[in-house]
Amino acid sequence: MLLRTRFRVSAVISVAAVALLAGLVGGSLLALERASATEDLARELQHQILEQMIVRDEYILHREARARMQWETKRARLVELLASASSTFQDAGERETLGEMTADFRRGNVLFGEIIGLSDDSGIGERGRTPQAELRARITSQSLRLSHDLYGSATRLAATSSMRAGASQRRTLLLVITLVGTVLALVTANVLQASWLLKRRVDRLQAGAERVSSGDLNHRIAIAGSDELAELGRTFDTMTARLQQTYSKLEASNRELEAFSYSVSHDLRAPLRHMSGFVDLLQQHAPADLDAQGKHYLQVISDAATKMGVLIDDLLAFSRMGRTEMSRGSVSFQRLVEDVVQELIPEATGREVVWEIGSLPDVTGDEPMLRQVWRNLIGNALKFSASRVPARISVGAGPGGSGEIQLYVRDNGVGFDMKYAKKLFKVFQRLHASDEFEGTGVGLATVQRIVERHGGRVWVEATLDGGATFWFSLPVREEAT
């Protein structure tokens, strides 16, 4: 399922759940309102019955017209309330109670009418136990009893209404809590589901991308599923496959190119040797009348042939560094650097050179290749510090970190402008004129090729006329244990 479809479905379910619960809460609130209205009505009935009892008793005691009038007002009000109650109370038990109340109320009214009639007709007080007085007492007692029953019924109605209102209130509260809980649960579930899904997908994509970026073009992410990230994974795999194909083609082309350049370089050496040899022979057997100009020309040819020979050797070395199978082993940089320095010291004969060789680690790598790295870097330092007295050349290890060890060769030579730094490691790129400093422009390219084959990198820090520091790093895994 697509992620957006999944999110849409989750959203729809969440909204539907919230809508459903909101409806239930709404219904519950309405029920609560009805229950409260019912309770109010029952309380009002109670109140009016009580007041009617009071004014009835006032009338029975003093027979004041005011009390009778108030009793009538209460009777009318109770008629209204009972009519309202008959349409409000729906529960069977409550309706039964209401029916009893209505009957008691009517009988009470009839009895009160009789009490009024007895008072008016007889005009007697409580003289002895005449039948009139006795009847009045009996009717009054009956009226009192009915009032109590009526009040008791109203109290029961109020109690049941109150219970219902309370229950409705609790139900509403419960629904609100459920609503909030459900929304929270749905939102949390959605977020967790999305984050879990995204994390699973993204982690896999990231890990795959890292492997591919580290050079493992055979790796495939292969995310199962039909969502967008799975689709992205498949697209990435397709892209990697194409990249692998292109890379293979490029490798093949490179191999062909290198083979070609190696062949060319190699094949050029024989005619060049002939040229150089025959120029030497010509110089030795030149006619005596060959003037100085002619001798100069022969020397130029000889020098050019020699230079070309060096160039071809460098190119062959460069090419070999890219083609030769690496033979990894433990290499002591300390020993290697000291050897290289010893080899180069003769080239500095007559110069004042201060060597500063720091503590260097053991590493794992191809020793001949790594020897070439040090030879080229230290050789450059010696070459470009030729004008310094004393020349100061430092070799050491940097702080390292991030899974690599860092090494440097620093000199106090002529340095260069850092804006040309990028050109420095390309083949045949030179920052100084060949007549100023000898060289073919292949050495640093060779260094870079060897270091990269070991999984490291090269960089440089320099200032014009302020010396230069050439750095290279090797992965820690290359470090000997």
Added chain:
Amino acid sequence: MLVGCLDKRDARPPDKLILAVPQLPHTTLVHVAAANGYFASEGLEVTLQRHQFGKLALDALLAGTADVAACAETPVVLAVLHGRQLSVLATIETSTENTVLLARADSGITSPALLPGMRVGVARGTNGEFFLDTLLVRHRVERTSVQLVDMTPEEMPDAMDRGAVDAVAIWSPVSTRIQDRMGARVRGFPAKDIYFESFDIVTRRGFVEERSGQAEKLLRALVRAEAFVREHPDQARRIVADATKLDSRQIGAIWGLFDFRVRLDQSLLLLMEEEARWAIRSGLVPRQDTPNFLSSLEAKPLRAVKPDAVQLMK
């Protein structure tokens, strides 16, 4: 027979209780509770002691042969006026038309107002007597103008048939039997508008404290019976028919006269006081003051069982 199945959770032996009860439909809730095993399931082993009418059941209580009695309020009032220490636990039935005056048609009594000079049969000391007095007052008839003949309810049908009395004040189902027997030769006069009677569960004062929890169990069983009667009236009528030896037609004819609810209301207090005043005025008891009947109403057990059934002012 009534032990039935006890609650399995209660391993204690059931509390034994003798309940004096008249074989009348008034005590429907007692009959239903017994028949349905509600007493037993509450942990009560109730023995029903059957009597013809409520006053005799109360007499059994007063004599100490029963623990609890079911009877109308009038005998209770008279007993209290005579200084007996009683407690009413609950009302189990009320009615306004159950007791009537039945007059022989040939006596010329077409209205209770024509009772002066007539012989009226009544069970003295029962609510039948209070009913008769109320009817006389209602129709402004001097009590002394009427000749009261004390007789048991069972004697009344014959007395009426033979003409030994001109009228009787009697409750159902005896009234129904007389009407069935005499047909058009008898006329009935209720006092619906000013008469009210109740049937109550009564015990001696101190019972509630001495027999801890038994009153609550008894009332709980009766409350269950109330619900059963409300929900299954047909089955309840059959139970009552079996208990009272009445046929279903007779039960059906009088069923609507009764209100079977367990309660304890202020109106019972008023009724008892009214009857006490009547008894004192009539010289039925040798005293002049009305006792405080509030102390004769024991509301605590019913409050514990069904709080909203108690409507007594505190």
